[in-house]
Amino acid sequence: MLRLEKRPVPSRFWLWGTPVLAVMLTMIAGGLMFAALGKNPVVAIRTIFWDPLFGEFAWYFRGQLLVKAAPLILIAVGLSLGFRAGIWNIGAEGQYIMGAIFGAAVGLAFYPADLWIVFPLMVVAGAFGGWLWAMIPAILRTRFRTNEILVSLLLVYVAQQILASMALDALRNPEGGGFPGSRNFGSYPAAANEEIIAGTGMHWGVVAAFIAVIAAHVLMQRHILGFQIRLAGQAPRAARFAGVNPSRLVVLCMGLSGGLAGLAGLFEVTGPAGQITIDFASGYGFTAIIVAFLGRLEPVGILLAGLLMALTYIGGENAATNLGLPSAAIQAFQGMLLFFLLAVDLLTNFRVRVGRLA
Amino acid sequence: MEIFGGINPAILIASLMVAAVPIMLAAIGELVVEKAGVLNLGVEGMMIMGAVCGFAAAVETGSPAMGFVGGALAGAALSAVFALLTQVFMANQVATGLALTLFGLGLSSLVGQGYVGIKPPSTGDVPFGPLAEIPAVGTILFRHDPMVYVSILIVAAVWAVLRFTRTGLVLRAVGENHDAAHALGYKVQRVRLLAILFGGAMAGLGGAYISLVRVPQWTDGITAGAGWIALAIVVFAGWKPWRVLWGAYLFGGIAVLQLNLQAAGARIPAEYLSMSPYLITILVLVIMSSDRSRAALSAPAALGKNFHASR
Helix, strand or coil: CEEEEECCCCCHHHHHHHHHHHHHHHHHHHHHHHHHCCCCHHHHHHHHHCHHHHCCCHHHHHHHHHHHHHHHHHHHHHHHHHHHCCCCCCCHHHHHHHHHHHHHHHHHHHCCCCCCCHHHHHHHHHHHHHHHHHHHHHHHHHHHCCCHHHHHHHHHHHHHHHHHHHHHHHCCCCCCCCCCCCCCHHHCHHHCCCCCECCCCECHHHHHHHHHHHHHHHHHHHCHHHHHHHHHHHCHHHHHHCCCCHHHHHHHHHHHHHHHHHHHHHHHHHCCCCCCCCCCCCCHHHHHHHHHHHCCCCHHHHHHHHHHHHHHHHHHHHHHHHHCCCCHHHHHHHHHHHHHHHHHCHHHHEEEEECCCC | CCECCCECHHHHHHHHHHHHHHHHHHHHHHHHHHHCCCCCCCHHHHHHHHHHHHHHHHHHHCCHHHHHHHHHHHHHHHHHHHHHHHHHCCCCHHHHHHHHHHHHHHHHHHHHHHHCCCCCCCCCCCCCHHHHHCCCHHHHHCCCCHHHHHHHHHHHHHHHHHHHCHHHHHHHHHHHCHHHHHHCCCCHHHHHHHHHHHHHHHHHHHHHHHHHHHCCCCCCCCCCCHHHHHHHHHHHCCCCHHHHHHHHHHHHHHHHHHHHHHHCCCCCCHHHHHCHHHHHHHHHHHHHHHCHHHHHHHCCCCCCCCCCCCC
8 A cells, every 4th residue: 555645845756856757757748659650659759859959950959958948937936936936927928929029019119220229129128028927817816816827827828919910910021912010030140049150049039048057056045035035925824914915926927928929929929930920829827837946946947848848849840741640749748748747736735655654 | 679780689698608618617627626626727737638638539539519529528537637636645736736737738739739720629519499480589599509508507517416415515515624524424535536526527528519619620738728717716706606607608708798899899908908808817716705794704714725534
């Protein structure tokens, strides 16, 4: 008979052992899923996890790794702050879209002026757009106690409709021959987010992601706000006695995560995506939730988790072209990873004992 | 009588009853889950798995009835994963529910690959004979497929069970105070497991209704947030079964009205009409939760908290 015994303090070993275990279990279960789809599981796993890093075309894939990881890390770092405090912003996808729209709109308003100030202004506008979109659930929660999970998520669908409207109407390229979609930032150098070092995939979004990781690390470890966030998440009552203002924390955490998601959207639309289109939103805002948990809500962990998740994206594309593996399989694979992570997390907080209670 | 440029009110009401079925089923299932003290945010994922598996089952067997059974089973199967993680592995309910939705969205588009562009076997209307010929009333009440009536019966059954039976009392006790229920000798985890499975089956059934009747076809992301609206309706209903019915009709009405306005070529751009159900859901949530006394009284006290028997 197996029995669970609550640990007095979470296990330090399993705190970092569980993500590794979860990844291994996901590879096994994913292999079974690929086998069920009629693919050789070993080849499929190798195509996803090994070939992009060490295979024949690794020089191309390695650059892509940073391109995919940057938005995931940027969003996940923001989300992790709120998640730690028990504030569930799960509408990052919407904030990502709004950041892209705000930033792109500012850039397009300046077209074709070739000024150095254009791109910095767009960055500010992008962060502002995401922040603004996150403020809706934040204010509704602090003012009316409305559940921020539902509001932030429902706003994703609203943002997607606004995106469609922008691509078809307000931001449409006047010289695009009537096709939906904005001007391409690739042909407007003052507003483009180009690679800083050619061929590495290193663009301004990657720089921002690294800065965010370091800033969040310092915030959580060294700043009073980081302490308050952790306190509010672990002992809400104690936090209130200690003078932590819960409303202020909600506004701060939601605002930070929204702003970072907006930045991710801005860097994506000016760089890898290139323009506002109807299908610009690619689900980074949702995958970032997995990244945040996989990284144990710690900035450095999120950095590693973001790179791993980026690898599954790239490897998934690789497997799609080489093995004909459906691209949806990767999404299911990522969801599975979160399942295993949540399941094995038990080991962190509980001891598994054999035998009955003495 | 014609309003809104050629929309017949009788047909509008009849179609809002159809539009309400998926969210009504999913919401009544989630209501039972939340009454047992569990917050399952995976409704969207269970619905879309129900939609694709129900569609596949109906196409393969040629029977819509088997499709609905398949959808309910798929929803229940996915909810079993949620139950395992939250009740056995003590995982955080919010995170697990999100995982369920993300996984469901991915898996459904994987399962549904071979079913894009196929028409499902059609679900016939219940033959009410001469009743269906009554002007207006016949159109509104007696020309629907069986699931419209089944969904209302399920709401009535949930209301009766929660209110009048011992089972309902135990379920509510577990949701209000799991420590007290445990001390009385009730199996907290078992009650919650069964509630979660019921909620999953209802969400799956609602999803199958979308792909088999409401749309009817399979496309990726077909549920388009219906699961999240269902979650909002449970809050809107103040955890009361009959109010779920009215809530679902209200949102069904909004969905139908905005589609009709789009079709009638209203001045408002289609994108802004399409976002209206989500905006109105948020508005209703704000109104419901701003009333401090009511919101605090009606939510099950142990909602979202995991239970671990220490002895």
